[in-house]
Structures are given as C-alpha cells and as structure tokens.
C-alpha cells in the first residue's frame with residue numbers, strides 16, 4: 001500500500017538528519033528568543049547569552065521552562081521577538097483555564113503552520129478531491145483558520161462554515177456532499193443526534209473522515225463516532241501556544257499522533273520533579289518551537305499528559321508518536337481523596353451501548369464528604385419500557401464506574417438533548433464544592 005504523504009523529504013527524514021536540523025533550528029530559536037527582554041533575563045540566569053552556547057541537543061535541558069503564567073505575565077507583547085510591522089496575525093487561546101495567552105505570527109510563521117496542517121490532512125488520507133467542512137470557530141480560536149489554510153493548501157474544496165447552527169451544518173453536508181469534517185468530538189456526537197430532527201439520514205451524506213480534537217476524548221468516543229457515521233475519525237492535537245492544530249495528528253494507521261519534530265522539540269517530564277521521563281512513561285508534554293520567529297517559546301509546559309509510543313509506525317514516518325492525551329494535569333479530580341480523570345469516566349460511559357451522546361460530571365459536597373454525580377443521556381426508547389430496565393442500567397453503569405475509578409458515583413439517566421451542549425470545547429465537569 002502506498003502511504004499518502006505531503007512532504008516525504010521531511011516526514012521520512014532519517015533520525016540523524018532530523019536531529020541535526022533540530023539543533024540548527026534550536027540555536028536559531030534561541031537567537032530569536034534573545035531578542036525578547038523576558039528570555040534575555042531567563043537565559044542569562046542559566047548562563048546562556050549566545051545561541052552557540054548550545055553544543056548539542058542534550059543542552060536543551062539547560063534551557064528554562066516557560067509556563068502559561070509566564071505568557072500571561074508577558075501579556076500582551078512581552079514575548080514578541082520581532083518588530084510589530086513584521087507580524088501579520090495574532091491568536092489567543094480559548095481561555096479554558098483563565099486569562100487567554102497571545103501568540104503573534106510573521107508571514108513565514110503562518111506559512112510554516114500551514115505546511116504542518118497540510119501534512120496532517122494528507123497523513124490522515126484526505127486529498128484534493130475531498131470536500132472539507134470546517135465546523136470549528138473561525139475567530140481567535142486556532143482551529144478555524146489553522147485547518148482552513150492547511151486544507152486549501154492541500155487543494156480541498158473548503159466550506160468555511162465555522163461552529164454552531166447544527167441544522168445548517170447538516171444541510172450543507174448534504175447539499176455539498178461533504179466528505180471530511182473537522183469538529184470537536186462532543187459536537188460531532190451532538191450533530192449525529194440532531195440528524196433525525198432535520199430529516200436527514202447518514203446514508204444521504206457522503207462523509208468518509210472526521211478530524212477530531214481540541215478536547216480530551218477516549219478511544220471509545222472515537223469508535224462511537226466512527227460507528228455512528230460509518231467513517232474514520234483521526235485524533236488531532238494542538239494548542240494555540242504551539243500555533244494551534246498541526247502539532248500532532250494520527251496517520252491512516254491510527255497508532256498514536258505523529259508529532260512534527262522538525263517544528264517542535266518534544267519532551268515528556270515529571271510535572272512534580274520537572275525531570276525528563278524515560279520513553280513510554282506518562283508525564284507532562286513540554287515543547288519548544290523550532291520555526292516560529294514572532295513568538296518563540298522555549299520548553300513550554302503544556303500541562304497536557306501523555307506518553308511516547310515506542311516502535312515504528314507502519315507508515316514509515318520517522319517523527320515520533322504521542323499517545324492519546326489523557327487530560328490536563330489540572331483536570332484531575334480529587335474525590336474523597338481518590339484521584340479521578342474525567343477521561344476514565346468517559347471511557348466507561350461510551351462503552352455502554354445504551355448511553356447516548358452527551359454526559360456531565362458533577363461534584364457536590366454532602367457534609368464533609370464529596371459526592372460524585374454522573375449524568376448521562378440514554379437513547380429515548382429506553383424510557384418507554386419497564387422502570388426496572390432503568391434501575392438495572394443505572395446499577396450496571398455504577399458498578400462499571402466503581403471498577404474503573406474505585407468510587408461508585410450516583411448515576412442519573414437523562415433523555416436525549418436534555419444536558420447542555422457546547423459548540424466548541426465541551427464543559428464536562430461542574431464542580432459545586434465550596435473552594436475551602
């Protein structure tokens with residue numbers, strides 16, 4: 001089988017050549033960073049005043065970390081490394097966890113980003129013959145314009161619809177026979193549930209692939225989307241601090257997300273000790289930009305948790321793969337002293353055939369104890385029969401959760417469409433516990 005590939009020279013580059021390229025670009029990046037007062041100070045603190053002070057890639061470890069708080073403190077332009085007149089666009093993060101961060105781009109920066117997105121699209125098997133409907137927001141959020149330019153570069157026919165208005169999305173898909181979509185996984189599940197209301201069946205669509213990302217989701221959720229639409233869904237990972245989408249993406253083999261190592265230096269660290277972890281261990285993803293001139297970032301702590309997949313991918317790409325993102329280090333819930341990741345709960349729910357397309361995790365305080373409530377939508381037909389069926393289902397989900405997270409939550413079953421839906425990133429956790 002021939003592997004679809006956008007830039008074979010870079011995507012199949014031998015590791016040795018790739019690492020030489022990384023060192024050249026890392027030195028260049030440090031040179032750019034030294035133009036900002038922020039990094040001049042930080043680098044001076046570790047005795048680095050010149051890019052040539054980096055003798056080898058191992059010296060990456062000498063560089064200081066950069067955190068989201070550093071970016072916030074530098075708001076708006078403390079990390080800008082070029083004159084404003086050379087910048088052509090800025091993006092901010094979605095602000096999921098607080099004040100947004102700003103990233104500036106020069107024209108070459110945007111060009112490099114577009115190239116990375118084009119690689120991802122082609123790696124996932126899409127081509128110039130596809131009709132691409134981009135269902136993510138076109139504002140400051142990077143998923144809109146990021147995928148848009150990549151798809152145009154590949155030569156796809158792009159429908160720049162942006163997010164929301166599900167009825168319109170469905171009719172556009174039908175009228176223009178959309179073959180590939182980009183959306184958050186939670187939104188695609190919602191869209192599927194809305195098809196019937198629009199009088200459209202999956203058979204009337206020509207969808208064959210979806211790019212899903214921007215929020216944590218489980219393998220079970222991916223499989224559910226694939227089964228509901230009869231398509232392949234590919235995991236897309238990115239963050240505005242590293243441009244946005246185009247950082248890491250699954251190829252047609254779906255064996256983990258290839259991270260473009262000519263554009264990003266990747267490390268996985270222990271978020272407690274800040275020491276790099278051996279390959280295969282789960283920790284925080286840390287990345288250094290290698291090509292971005294306007295806002296170079298050194299050892300940026302993403303707070304996202306993952307591990308490196310060992311071995312080679314059958315596609316032959318030499319760029320290493322990240323495992324599915326487990327969540328953010330600050331996503332972890334502590335319920336009566338037990339650590340729980342929302343993704344563990346999602347896994348159990350999406351494995352349960354009766355469970356529909358939406359759920360919500362709620363935390364409450366009862367006296368001195370935490371109470372975990374898992375609210376999930378189930379298919380409408382289950383509400384018409386014997387109430388014992390619902391009791392059994394509640395019990396079955398409760399027990400499955402107990403074996404996964406060691407806590408038996410209160411399970412509530414809801415009718416389809418009754419839990420809140422988001423057009424962008426889903427808000428899955430509501431914590432009603434007092435702050436102290």
Ligand code: ADP
Nearest residue numbers: 093094095096213214215216236238239240325
């Ligand atoms: P914010 O950090 O405010 O949400 P971004 O839009 O930059 O703003 O979001 C990037 C974050 O979204 C990542 O750091 C990660 O936590 C999450 N994310 C993006 N893609 C994925 C994915 N495929 N799987 C899991 N989480 C993802």
Ligand code: ZN
Nearest residue numbers: 251253313315
């Ligand atoms: Zn591959």
